Amino acid sequence: MEDGTRKRRQALKRGRISEYVAAAFLILRGYQIVTMHFRVGAGEIDIIARKRDLICFVEVKARATTDGAITAVTGESQRRIHNASLAWLSRQPDGSSLSLRYDIIAISPFRLPKHFLDAF
Structure with missing residues (x-):
């Protein structure tokens, strides 16, 4: 396996694990x-x-x-997340009555996740 392919797979795996850590973090906060x-x-x-x-x-x-995580959420990625959120909302029967917020959770080694509310 090429080194680049291996690194990409490791990055994807690290990203998925980080998402599950973030989800558990959110569940613990209600x-x-x-x-x-x-x-x-x-x-x-x-x-x-x-x-x-x-x-x-x-x-x-x-x-x-943490700073690296925050700066990694570029204007382009914010736009794509916002557009995807509109698609998700359009499928919800109660979508018009919901309050919306766009957050970032930064995952750094050996630290608790850091939750940035209303980040963009």
Whole structure:
């Protein structure tokens, strides 16, 4: 197997594990996980979580530092997440009555996840 292919697979595995860590973190804070890995042509959302009438669209980033995780969520990725969230909302019967928030959860080695509310 090529080195680049191996590194890509390891990165994908690390990303998936980080998403499950983030989901467990949210559950411990009273959120219900509605779906994970929501994907449409417009983009992808790592986690969609709910707390009462609040829907959180959560981007999970695993980086060496918290700052690195935050800066990894570029304007382009924010636009794709926002577009995917509109597609998800259009499929919800109560979509118009929900409050929305776009969060980031930063996962760094040997640290608790850091949750940035209303990050973008």
